[in-house]
Amino acid sequence: MTQPFHNRELSWLAFNERVLEEAADPTTPLLERARFAAIASGNLDEFFMVRVAALKQAIADGRNAPDPAGLSPARQLELIAARAHSLSAAIYDLTRGRLLPDLAAHGIRLLEWNEIDDKHRAPLRAFFANELLPVLTPLAIDVSRPFPLLASLSLHLAVRLDPAPGETAARLAIVQVPTGQARLVPVSPDPRFAFVLLEEIIRAHLSQLFPGQQILESAVLRVSRDAGLEVDDEGGRSQLELVERELRRRRSSDVVRLEIEAGASPELLALLQEQFEVEHSATYSVPGPLDLRVLAAIADVSGFEELRHPPFQPTDIIAAEQQADMFSLIDGQDILLHHPYDAYDPVVALVSQAAEDPDVLAIKQTLYRANLNSRLIASLQRAAERHKQVTVLVELTARFDEERNIRWARALEEAGAHVIYGLRGYKTHAKLCLIVRRRPGGIRRYLHLGTGNYNEQTARVYTDFGLMTSSQPFVEDATALFTALTGYSDPPRLKKLIMAPTGLRARLLKLIHRERRRAEAGQPAEIVAKMNSLLDAEIIDALYSASAAGVRIRLNVRGICTLIPGAAGVSENIEVVSIVDRFLEHSRVYYFLNGGDEEVYLASADWMTRNLDRRIELMFPVESAENRARVVHALRMMFRDTVKARWLRADGSYERRGPSAGDPPFRVQFHLQAEARRTAARARGRADIVFQPEVEPR
Numbered sequence: 001m002t003q004p005f006h007n008r009e010l011s012w013l014a015f016n017e018r019v020l021e022e023a024a025d026p027t028t029p030l031l032e033r034a035r036f037a038a039i040a041s042g043n044l045d046e047f048f049m050v051r052v053a054a055l056k057q058a059i060a061d062g063r064n065a066p067d068p069a070g071l072s073p074a075r076q077l078e079l080i081a082a083r084a085h086s087l088s089a090a091i092y093d094l095t096r097g098r099l100l101p102d103l104a105a106h107g108i109r110l111l112e113w114n115e116i117d118d119k120h121r122a123p124l125r126a127f128f129a130n131e132l133l134p135v136l137t138p139l140a141i142d143v144s145r146p147f148p149l150l151a152s153l154s155l156h157l158a159v160r161l162d163p164a165p166g167e168t169a170a171r172l173a174i175v176q177v178p179t180g181q182a183r184l185v186p187v188s189p190d191p192r193f194a195f196v197l198l199e200e201i202i203r204a205h206l207s208q209l210f211p212g213q214q215i216l217e218s219a220v221l222r223v224s225r226d227a228g229l230e231v232d233d234e235g236g237r238s239q240l241e242l243v244e245r246e247l248r249r250r251r252s253s254d255v256v257r258l259e260i261e262a263g264a265s266p267e268l269l270a271l272l273q274e275q276f277e278v279e280h281s282a283t284y285s286v287p288g289p290l291d292l293r294v295l296a297a298i299a300d301v302s303g304f305e306e307l308r309h310p311p312f313q314p315t316d317i318i319a320a321e322q323q324a325d326m327f328s329l330i331d332g333q334d335i336l337l338h339h340p341y342d343a344y345d346p347v348v349a350l351v352s353q354a355a356e357d358p359d360v361l362a363i364k365q366t367l368y369r370a371n372l373n374s375r376l377i378a379s380l381q382r383a384a385e386r387h388k389q390v391t392v393l394v395e396l397t398a399r400f401d402e403e404r405n406i407r408w409a410r411a412l413e414e415a416g417a418h419v420i421y422g423l424r425g426y427k428t429h430a431k432l433c434l435i436v437r438r439r440p441g442g443i444r445r446y447l448h449l450g451t452g453n454y455n456e457q458t459a460r461v462y463t464d465f466g467l468m469t470s471s472q473p474f475v476e477d478a479t480a481l482f483t484a485l486t487g488y489s490d491p492p493r494l495k496k497l498i499m500a501p502t503g504l505r506a507r508l509l510k511l512i513h514r515e516r517r518r519a520e521a522g523q524p525a526e527i528v529a530k531m532n533s534l535l536d537a538e539i540i541d542a543l544y545s546a547s548a549a550g551v552r553i554r555l556n557v558r559g560i561c562t563l564i565p566g567a568a569g570v571s572e573n574i575e576v577v578s579i580v581d582r583f584l585e586h587s588r589v590y591y592f593l594n595g596g597d598e599e600v601y602l603a604s605a606d607w608m609t610r611n612l613d614r615r616i617e618l619m620f621p622v623e624s625a626e627n628r629a630r631v632v633h634a635l636r637m638m639f640r641d642t643v644k645a646r647w648l649r650a651d652g653s654y655e656r657r658g659p660s661a662g663d664p665p666f667r668v669q670f671h672l673q674a675e676a677r678r679t680a681a682r683a684r685g686r687a688d689i690v691f692q693p694e695v696e697p698r
Contacts, residue, residue, distance in 0.1 A: 003544055004564040004571075005068040006652050008535055009051055009076055013083045015559045016043045018580045018646055018654060020087070024094055030106065031307040032582070034099055035299040040091055041292035044084065045153060045224055048257045052080060053226035056256060068537050068562060081281040092287055095295065108301060109194045110289075111187060113204040116196065120188045124196065127185070128205045132178065136202065138209045139174045147275045148174055152225035152253075155183075155199055155290060158260075159206060160268055162214040170216055172271060175209060177202060177220075184297045193301060197289055219264035222290050223276060226253035259284045259291075309582055314343035314460065315676040326350045326468075327357075327437060330446050335468040336627040338634060339452065340583055341676035344459035347448060347466060348375050354435045354446075355383035361443075362389040362436040364482045366428055370408055371457040377408055384416035393420040393485055395428045420486050423616065426501065428485070430604050430618040434478045445475035449497075449620050451587045451602050462586040463669075465602045465631065467620065471496075474620070485616065500605055500617035505538070507619070508607070511592045511599070512542040518595055519550040526593040528635055530556040532586060534563055534576075535608040547573040556638040557648075558585040566650045576648035579641055581669045589635050590619070600628045630679075634672060643667040 022028055023036035058064070058073045066072050071079070100110055116124070138159070139148050150156055155177035160170045177183075177199045185201060187194040199220050206215055255276040260269060262285045273283060305311075317337065322329050326349050329335065337346060352375065354360045363383050370377055384390040394409040396402055409419045422428050431450040436443060452464030469475070473495040480492035481499065491502040498507045512527065519525035527546065534540065534555065540563045547553055553574040555563070565574040579585050588603040605617035622628045638645070643665050646654035659665050 003068075003537075003541055004567050005537070005540065006562045006564055007067060007069040007071050007076060007079070008560050008562050009047075009055070009080055010083060010652065011560045011562055012047060012051065013080070013087060014652060014654065015578070015580075016040055016047070017087060017090075018578060019043060020090060020094065022580055023091075023099070029306075029308050030099075030102055031299045031301075031304060032309055034103065034295040037091060037095055037099060038293050038295035038299065040087075041295070044087065044091075045293075046227075047084075048224045049152065049227035052077070053228055053254070053256045055080075056254070057226070057228070077281075085284065088284055088286065091292060095292055096287060099295070103298065106304065106307060107193050108298060108304065110298070111194055111196050111200075113196065113200045116187055120194075123188055124185070124201055125205070128201055128208075131181065132198075132202060133205075133208060135178050135180070136175060136209060139176075141172045141174065150174070150176075150223055152223060152227070153291070154179060154222065156221055157199060157203060157206070157218050158221050158264075158268060158272060159210070159218045160216040160265070161210060162216060170267070172268075173210065175202060175206070182297070183294055193303075195298070197294065199289075217265055217268065219261045219268060220288065220290050221258065221260045221272065223255045223259075224257040225255055228253075255282075257282050257284060259286055261285070261290065262287045312340070312460075312582075312673075314340050315680040316345065317342045317676065317680045318346050323349045326353055327444075327446060330468050330470050331444075334471065334624045334627060336622070336624070336630060337466040337468070338587075338630070338672070338676065339459045339464045339466065340461060341463075341672050342680075344456055346468070347450075347454075347459075348379075348456060350435070350446070350448060350468065351376050351379045351433065354437075355379040355386065355388070357437065359438045360388055360435060361438055362391070363433070364391045364436075364478075365433040365454070366393045366395070366430055367405070367408065367454055368395045368429060368431065369453040369455055369458070370404070371455045372404075374408075374454075375456060376454050377412065380412060380417060381415035384412065387416070390415075390417040391420065391482065391486060392417050393422065393428055393482075395422045418486075423485065426614060426616050427610075428616040429611065430481075430499070430616050432478055432481070432618060434475065434482060444470065445479065446470050447475050447478050449474075449478075449602070449618065451589075451604055458584075461582075462584045464587045465589065467602065467622065467627075471623070481618075496621060498601075498619040500611060500615055500619075501613050504603075504605060504617060504619055505536075505612040508539060508590070508612075509542050511590075512539070512546050514594065515551045515592055516542075516546040516549045518593075519546065523595055524593060525549075525551040526591075527551060527553045528556075528591040528632075529554075529607075530585070530587060530589040530635055530638060531606045532558050532588070533560040533606045533608050535560060535606075536612060537562075537609075539607045539612075543574060544570050547571045554639055556585070556635070561648060564650050564652075565648055575639075577639055577641070577645050578648065578654060579638060579645050579668065581644040581667070583669055589631060591632060591635055598628065598632070600631050602631070633675075637668045637671055640666050641668040644669070 019036055020040040023033045023040060055073045055077050064072050141147050157175040159173045159175060163170055181198055183198045184195045185198055187196055203218055206218060255278055258272060258276050258278045323346055354363050380390055380392060392412050394405050396405050413419045431453060433448040435446040448466060448468050450464060450466040452462055477494040477497040483489055484492045498504050515525040515527055534557045543553055548570060551573060555576045557576055558578055561576055565571050565576045588606060590601040590603060592599045600622045601619045602622060603619035605611040605619060611617050622631050642657060642659040644667060646656055648654055
């Protein structure tokens with residue numbers, strides 16, 4: 001029989017609906033609800049620029065093969081349009097109907113121009129005259145001046161003016177809303193938290209941009225363009241040159257969505273649709289304001305601590321005096337860090353000490369997404385300036401971080417580091433840092449491996465695991481891996497690390513099939529896995545086969561999941577949970593019972609075809625019994641959540657399951673915060689870090 005699958009695009013939209021549920025949840029603090037609404041809006045932008053664009057390109061190229069769910073690209077676009085229009089309407093209904101009124105009730109007001117009295121308009125008029133008018137350039141459109149190229153996701157005002165003498169058709173002009181100015185403008189120091197949007201100020205002063213002209217209407221608009229990168233090998237260009245060329249091409253790529261204020265005339269709407277070559281289904285008429293990512297700026301207003309989550313302080317699982325000598329600490333044991341519950345400081349300290357230590361000879365590191373003002377990158381620059389051998393593999397094609405990564409790469413090169421601009425044809429998504437140090441007894445190597453990026457900011461809001469080790473098989477594998485990535489060699493033969501695209505798929509299938517064979521032999525068999533997305537058809541088929549044989553399979557999939565649980569005869573033993581909460585669930589953890597001899601792996605890779613076949617990824621075992629117990633404990637806790645967990649149904653919808661009668665609510669992220677504090681208390685002042693879970697639910 002044909003195995004059942006959900007469609008990936010509809011599954012992603014279902015994930016964004018779960019994000020929006022957090023914005024609607026009255027138990028979530030108000031400013032955090034505003035932030036969730038901004039995230040849902042930004043997610044939808046990326047969905048159009050990447051996924052919808054890819055489907056449109058497939059149709060244009062004549063690639064009409066159905067997906068594993070049996071849907072052609074054209075049919076997927078039809079279903080997406082209906083779901084996305086509904087989701088967009090829900091975001092605006094929530095924002096305008098609940099969030100903005102609730103914010104106003106607490107003293108944070110987003111005003112329209114007609115709500116501002118003359119007293120408070122005066123400084124805004126001066127602001128327009130002094131700060132905005134000099135930079136605004138109204139662009140008239142006529143036979144000699146073609147329609148301008150509008151940047152993706154930037155805001156513009158479309159202005160219709162009365163016809164020219166002797167003409168009957170209204171004239172059209174475009175005014176770009178400056179991107180160099182903060183969009184959220186304080187109305188005045190009093191009231192302190194009243195704001196007006198930049199485009200509202202510009203609209204109120206359009207007569208100064210078109211003196212002597214009659215303005216018939218104006219409407220704010222925004223386009224979303226295809227953001228795909230097509231980096232090929234043509235012309236012998238370097239990877240850096242190819243990425244830079246594609247970034248330039250992205251500025252003029254096809255429009256995949258047109259957003260415009262509700263109330264725009266049919267004439268203006270038809271004209272814009274014609275100019276951008278977008279069909280009605282790709283046009284979103286919204287009640288404004290456009291681009292609700294501005295809610296994140298509102299969520300960042302100073303004060304109002306009662307409207308936020310309580311301040312979160314990661315736990316220092318390693319005492320400050322121990323962090324002063326990370327090398328000695330790692331010499332004695334493997335160190336497991338669970339972010340954001342455990343502070344990211346030890347990772348920063350390790351690279352910083354490597355930069356300063358005269359005995360460190362080399363640092364080799366991958367970089368995928370780094371933050372602004374990164375202390376890690378500053379340490380790599382210092383190390384290179386001190387003439388240590390610093391090799392950094394910078395992935396230029398990390399989506400929407402390409403330009404930032406190019407800047408980091410050039411800064412590292414200027415400091416003297418050897419920079420590798422990724423591998424052509426493969427995105428480097430593995431996270432590892434290898435340090436080579438001279439010791440009296442010879443060379444000693446130290447390794448950090450992680451499930452998340454080397455990014456100090458996201459380490460405070462993304463859940464990820466990291467492992468520090470000096471284990472000889474691990475560091476030898478890491479050395480071989482860097483040699484393969486930076487030079488000419490066959491794929492390395494690895495002892496402990498499992499790499500994609502050469503061996504990860506085969507190893508995962510082997511582990512799944514082993515559990516299936518144990519179940520067929522009458523032995524207990526179990527798979528528990530946590531990931532961001534589950535898409536790969538071969539992996540899903542293997543899970544279906546294992547389930548049919550009696551393997552108990554529990555999956556924690558935050559985002560897209562095309563596997564259908566609970567299908568008779570196929571996936572009756574599979575359950576899928578998604579948790580959307582304060583921290584973004586980002587870690588990848590894979591557990592296999594193995595007849596009681598448990599195996600636990602951490603990975604940079606989701607179970608997606610791109611991760612297994614078209615990326616450089618790493619999976620690595622957790623070998624310390626204490627560390628393994630801590631990882632398994634955290635993994636199992638995900639399935640106890642009765643507050644923020646949603647369970648996937650066979651029809652693709654998600655349901656919440658509250659606590660059983662008489663049981664208190666259980667919120668896993670709160671529980672893990674408490675666990676981290678207890679672990680740190682036990683470890684404080686000791687060289688060993690031991691975790692014994694208080695409860696081990698099965």
